[in-house]
Amino acid sequence: MITLSDIQKIFSTKDGSVHAVDKVNLQINEGEIFGIIGYSGAGKSTLIRMLNMLERPTHGEVVIAGKELSKLSKKELRKARQEIGMIFQHFNLLWSRTVFENIEFPLEIAGVPKEKRGERVRELISLVGLEGRDGSYPSQLSGGQKQRVGIARALANNPKVLLCDEATSALDPKTTDSILDLLVSINQKLGLTVILITHEMHVIRKICHQVAVMEQGKIVEQGPVLDVFRHPQQNMTKEFVKQIIEPEETKESLAQWLQNSEEGKVVRLTFVGKDAERPLITELIRKFNIEVNILQGKISKTLESSYGTLFIHLRGEEPEIEKAVQFIRQEQVELEVIEHV
Missing domain, CATH: 3.30.70.260 (ACT domain)
Known part of the structure; x- marks a missing residue:
């Protein structure tokens, strides 16, 4: 489904070159919930943004559903991005639009007729558990409700992949669990491939099939979540596992x-x-x-x-x-x- 081959992202600064992502290779299977964990500055946010070309790799290939994204024309990339939804830590909602209008927005951009837009938005409002809040504005919602709007909006165009950039970091523990349960439900109902980044091992433990640990731009360890929990190899991984067990x-x-x-x-x-x-x-x-x-x-x-x-x-x-x-x-x-x- 998703293949990253020797991905690098190098930023030029006054102090020299910074290798934010350094020769990363990953294989993510269709229908999987794949977690990428690391501390701040590990390169995980840069990595996930390269999956939809919000950041273009300096070197390497990003292949999603058989398409090498960096080789697509602007028109082809816009179409490919419709199959890749994304949710963010701070929601990124349009504050002057209602819940309904926020979810509808990507459908407007895609040129979907108004009647079909309304039908799709109502489906998504039900899917994420926001019945009765379609006329509310973001300022009238809790943090968890805002993230549910973000998830519904990301699903508007029936994507094959959902990217989650620290999607629960701004939420309290109880709300975090409810959002994680929703992501698992969506993964199971829609067969969606979910890639999430986080610095919280609790998130990985609760919903991921596979995990990759990032440190200084590199993947230092990866594997099935249970295997990594049982036998962490790298010191970084052991630190994260101890957050849960010790x-x-x-x-x-x-x-x-x-x-x-x-x-x-x-x-x-x-x-x-x-x-x-x-x-x-x-x-x-x-x-x-x-x-x-x-x-x-x-x-x-x-x-x-x-x-x-x-x-x-x-x-x-x-x-x-x-x-x-x-x-x-x-x-x-x-x-x-x-x-x-």
């Missing part, structure tokens, strides 16, 4: 336990899928002469599975603890002994 309060709790615990072991268990709901602790207590203290635990849902982490303190005679550790490993549960945080 928030600051977990680090503080573990540090306190490690400092005060003179015997036994503190271990982290990782469960995937149905294993996340197993009564493993009960089995440990029944089989081995050890004390098991649960320090902290969490089950996170990815789009396709569950991912659980549990921190426990095993206390008892060293041989018995070692038997318990071996038992856990034999049960296909990942185990890591925590010695410092």
Whole structure:
């Protein structure tokens, strides 16, 4: 569906050349929700803007649905862009137009007859859950409602691809979740390919099939979301994963336990899928002469599975603890002994 080949974007500044995007290669499949994560300045916004030629690559090719975008004429590019919708962090709505008129705007530009425009806009208002707000102006809407207008407008011309540029960064957590649920619903109903960029691992964890991690203009790691969560390879990726499985309060709790615990072991268990709901602790207590203290635990849902982490303190005679550790490993549960945080 989408192929990026050796994409580079170089900006010239007074201090010299800046490689905002540096030899990026990506393959994004049709119907996929593909996340690109990185901190500010990683190059992710520049990268996503090259997918619809708002930024032209200095080198490399962007191929979408078999079309190499940089080789299209202006007329052909305008037509190709109708198949690529885009939503933004700060909504980019027309403040003098109503919800209905904002959604209608791209249809006007495309020359769609008025009667068909109205029919399409009403469909989209229903799709994004804005019934009854078609006559409201952006200033009368909440942040989540504004983003729903932005999504509806981006879908007006029945695009094949939806680009999301930090689409939830300006929203509170509850509203963010509702917008992410809407994007998943749209992806499933319309078979739309969704590419989103973010600096929040929560967004990737909740809705993406695949993820690419960007740092200093390069893709440093990529793969299925669950695989990246389970086995992050790069330090940058490990930092993002820890946002979910080891928030600051977990680090503080573990540090306190490690400092005060003179015997036994503190271990982290990782469960995937149905294993996340197993009564493993009960089995440990029944089989081995050890004390098991649960320090902290969490089950996170990815789009396709569950991912659980549990921190426990095993206390008892060293041989018995070692038997318990071996038992856990034999049960296909990942185990890591925590010695410092």
